[in-house]
Amino acid sequence: MNAISDPLGNGDPTRHGRPFSRALRPSSPAYLRNRLALAVAGLLCLMPVLSACDMNSLLGKKADCSAYQEEPKKGAATPLLLVLLDLSSNSAATAGQVATAMRPYIDRALANGQYVKVISSGGTGTGTKTFPCFTGDKPFLVKRNNSTRQDKDREKGGEALQTEFDHVVQETPVSQTGSITSLLGAANDDIQSLRTTPDVTLGDVTVVIWSDLMGTGEQGDCMNLDNKQATVGVAEGIVERCFATSQISAVKDAKIRFIGTNQGDLTAPQQDLSRYLRGELCRRLSDDCS
């Protein structure tokens, strides 16, 4: 018999009392096929473990949002988080940015208990979109007796809902024109509609708005910025017109938080005008706005 080398340096190839057959020689196709099959099987087995068994993102599946919600307590006021997404892109990159920016709000909701309603719009002709996970009539809350379990479940919930926000963005059709106007203009109605939902008692209201504020393409739209100059005075005039024509109204008794301004690929004048507009909108929308 020919001497058989030990490519892995594991010592005597016959240490298990069996020598390699021709088919099992390290250099033989059968041996390599055998090892490769075992490696693939092992990798497949590890995949769910390595990903903490949350394969929803990989498989493009919806999260089970009810796992992180509880039934509304009758008569007990629970805060509302209303999320308005004015999307100028539904790319995976934008989805990731939105989902990341929303994570602190998600974590707070899971820890303190909060209704969460999400409304998205991709501009002219696309309408607004709502989502089964974020209907705002069942509060999110993860509360466990065991603090370690609670922390783990909140983390798991945070990741699942962050992924859900990613999907929300990618599911929203986006057109070439549009603006934040319709979403902002309907904010009071959206909140009022939740206030009148049976078994829902709203506490503090926070409105989080994702928008680059770069409206375009609609002549009658007060937030249409086509050919506008990037000055404080112009921004003030634009927002004054929005309120004077009631296209946008103050959102009563609500905290407003703008996120997403100056995200994406904007020129310096666009960035300046976006910042000035955010300031002007803030001054008129709510006493607590940033």
Place this chain on the structure above:
Amino acid sequence: MYHATLAIREDSPKMRLIPVVRLRAAAVLAAGALVATAAGCSSSSDDTAFTPAAPGTRVKPSVVPNELPPIGKFIRQSDGSQVTTVSSDYLFDVGSDKLLPEAAQALADIVPTLREHAGKIQIVGYTDGLGSTDVNLNLSQRRGEAVKDVLVKDGIDGSVLQVVPKGEEGAQDNVPDSTRRKVEIVLK
């Protein structure tokens, strides 16, 4: 014993069984893993699939740049002092006293003029009439201090700089007015 094992023929059923059994075991493991993966490791998972919309992007509006410098030239007043005005909206975010990076650069542009001035330099802060009088007075004070800090960092002697908070003085109550939100730098 080894010799006895070695003597087994390579095509004997026992030897051929080993790789076959291993391959079958691997196949079973792989199938199990795929089933677990497909189930998302969760029996409570909603089976509704996520369907992305067609890729879409909004066209950005063409915004015209502001050609005027954010801080204009110093203008001589009737009392002999010189003044330049800058919008607070350019220097600060709404309600904030943190100077924006581009604002620090714009302030640096007037440093040579300030260095040449022999007398006192006032930093006068104003707000509009939105919000409470006290809050606005305090905000104009903090914003003035922020401007002073950056000028000191740029090499202006802090002892000649004087912050004068005016708050909503002269502004109409509860009216947002960008012309009232400003910082004046006065060379006395």
